[in-house]
Amino acid sequence: MQFNPRYPTLSPKLFHHQQPVPLKGAKSGHFNEALANQLNWSEEDKQSWIEICSGQKTFAEFEPLAMVYAGHQFGQWAGQLGDGRGLLIAQILDRNNQTIDLHLKGAGSTPYSRMGDGRAVLRSTIREYLAGHALNNLGVPSSHSVGFTSSEQGVQREKLERGAMLLRTSDCHIRLGHFEWINQYQSELLPEFTQKCIEWHYPECLEAEQPILAFAHKVIQRTAVMIAKWQLVGFAHGVMNTDNLNITGSTLDFGPYGFMERFRPNWINNHSDHHARYTYQQQPSIGHWNLWNWLNNLAPLRPENYEKEQWKEALTECLEHYEPTFLEHYKLGLSQKMGLPSFHKDSFDCAMAFLRILQTEQLDYTQSFIRLQNKKYEVIKDDCLDRRQFESFLSQYEHIRQGQDIVELNAAMQTANPVYILRNHMMQKAIELAEKNDFSEVERLFTLLSQPFKKQVKFETSADLQPLPSDVPEVMVSCSS
Structure with a gap:
């Protein structure tokens, strides 16, 4: 791997260094070799993938860290949040010379875990692993995963479940909620933090007359395009909190998501969403709301040649591009x-x-x-x-x-038009078999979803092509993971 550690160069107030705590008896779940190749993993790295994806092996070139951020959850200010069970274990260059984050989920508790145990269970790990794979192959910007490991170590949720770890990749783990945390708790960090976000992710904005406004416009544009692509493939994220959207417009944080089956725009795929805030039909407007909140955090960056109201209007004008951009792509x-x-x-x-x-x-x-x-x-x-x-x-x-x-x-x-989407009952079958140490269905779905627009009679089953019968209860998904 070719390392490019950028985030650790920021103020140490923005993160906490610590090592992952491996689960006992880690074993192979599934490995995405094609993605490992794209990330320039050496043969030695690929031979060690189980150790890397289970927290047993870290890198001298990058000291693992947990990020701190804040957010609005279900429309309410939630205060300080952060990586409560995940660690950024490396930043590396891929074959396109793009910096990619390697983020290990289920790596143990951090100072930001609140009341959580810092772990992940096998069912949610498989759901995230397959979701990122599915969206990327559908042409929707998303985090991806190199692989996941399972374990015999139990993790307590509603019941005792098998623990697991996932090595997630993304072009960016900086969330809208990072700006909310900085403004609320460390406002003096905002100028440098924003400048680095622009340098790392939108360097073209540095040439603009007002780089901050150009940056805001780009974030808004990419988010609108991402959500338009969600709508087109029938994807419902389920938890569009401000801490679950990043600044590059790539899908992040898979919890109780779902792909639309029977067309019900008001379908609640997260049974904790009691007010139907995050249904499929609400996603475009929630994206707008989240970005409006985020723009308020750029207000302190007003240039000297702008009056306060003038700067506020300029930021508001950036947001006016959201709806036409979304509609154009949709x-x-x-x-x-x-x-x-x-x-x-x-x-x-x-x-x-x-x-x-x-x-x-x-x-x-x-x-x-x-x-x-x-x-x-x-x-x-x-x-x-x-x-x-x-x-x-x-x-x-x-x-x-x-x-x-x-x-x-x-x-x-x-x-x-994809032939295949990742239906909840497809995943449920893969999860049930995996909990019995049979990962063959994970492998089958991974193969099927690698080419979702192509008919694959050899790999498909009849259940891949249709929703459950109307008299069969839907698979319910919660935020528990």
Whole structure:
């Protein structure tokens, strides 16, 4: 590995150095060799992956650390938070010369653990491992994982479960909540911290007339694009607290997430979300709310040539780009999924009509687009109670496509509509087998989700292509991990 330790150069008030505490009897879970190669891991590193991914081996070039940050959780100020069970164990350069964080989850308690034990259990570790893999291969910016290890050591949650560790990678672990913590507790650190964020992640902003405003605009833009991509693949994060969004617009912190199956935009995938704050349909507006809170933390960085109100207006103008950026990418992506020309004045209305049918008829989000792509119109109509509503949509759909470059539109559909998503019941089966030391289903799903846009008869099962029957209870997921 080629190390590039950047975060430790910041004020020591922002982190706490400590070594991971390995679990007893660590054993292989799953290893992502392709990602290890992308990260320039040597053969020696790959041979030692179990030791690295279980906290037994750290590096002389980087002293592990836990970050401190704060955040708003479910819309309420939560005060000081931080890495309560994770450690940044290295920052390295990948094959593209990009700095990547290696972050070990389940590594033991830290000063920021509050009442937690600093551990992770096998089920949540598998969920995060597969989620990052799935999103990356769907083209959605996300953290990834080199591998995870399991253990015979018990971890107490609602019941005693098997402990595990995950080595997560990300282009950035600096969260919106870092700025909230600094402003609340160490405001003198804000200028240097922000400057480093710009240098490390948005160096092009240094050339702007007002680098802070350029930085804010970039963070807002990337977050809007990320959330648009979530919506297009039917992904619901479940816990969009300000400490769970980073400054580079890549998905971070997988808890009770879910991929949409039957199209229910108000589906609560986190059973702790009693007020439905973080449902699929709320994600765009919550992203806006989080960024509005974050921008308030940039107010103290007002340049000398700006009046207070003028600076506030300038920051507000940055946020005004959020909605059009989101809509631009969402509308374009939806047109591609539908096989409609994005420039046509009626394409978006037609797409919305299709989504209303999916919602009314409770049809599967992913497979309905695949059926549309494969022109299985009768199959969709047969699943509809209101067949006339579908016929009306189909008439408009075919009218818009008439005279267009159908080959080009169909090619766009094939790159925009995954055959496979990570359904909760798929993961549950993998978890249940893994808890019996059988990781074959993890391996199968990992392989299947490596190419989600390609039909893979050799690896798929019928359960991969459809939601559970309506009379079978959904797999419920909690924040417990």
